[in-house]
Amino acid sequence: MAAALLLGLFAPDTAIADDTWPVHGLVQGNNGKKSKNVSGIACSNLHGFRRACLVINDDAQPAQFVTLEDGAIHAGEMMPLIDNRFEGQALELDSEGVAYAEEFFYVIGSHRRPRDSEHNLGKKETVARIAASSQIVRFRAKAAMICLSSRGRQNFAQSSRRNRHSPTISIAG
DSSP: OHHHHHHHHTOOOOOOTTOOOOEESOOBOGGGSBOSOEEEEEESOSSSSOEEEEEEETTOSSEEEEEEETTEEEEEEEEOOOOOEETTEEOOOOEEEEEEETTEEEEEEOOOOOOOTTOOOOHHHHHHHHHHHSEEEEEEOOGGGOOBOTTSOBOOHHHHHHTOSSOEEEOOO
């Protein structure tokens, strides 16, 4: 019990479940439309506001930077994660998890076999889809690089792209 109380003292700030924050701008999903499948969010700092964060979507290739302010979310720039294609069509990373640690964002794909209940996918397409979703993407986004304007927008996607350390790490099966 003492350990649980001690851990509670060091827990990060959390939002109350009943709070709803308006989103300013468009958090994008597939094909630039409004996202319906946000899988996760990770922020480069855990305390206070303005927080620079990365939102992932399970049906889109890129992630999106957002800025959290106390009571509001501001949509920012898109960040390409993978460029896998099959016969010219973009394939999904199927992002399932996102984290931030020591100046790097990490995004992990689902590492799963694609759904194909009607058995329409051929072997080559199945293999291509598995390869696309079986990746961990890592890129540098130093908190010091985060340039938040007075409007709360963030503009560090280009800086992050220029400073990629190890953009994609493929993990087998």
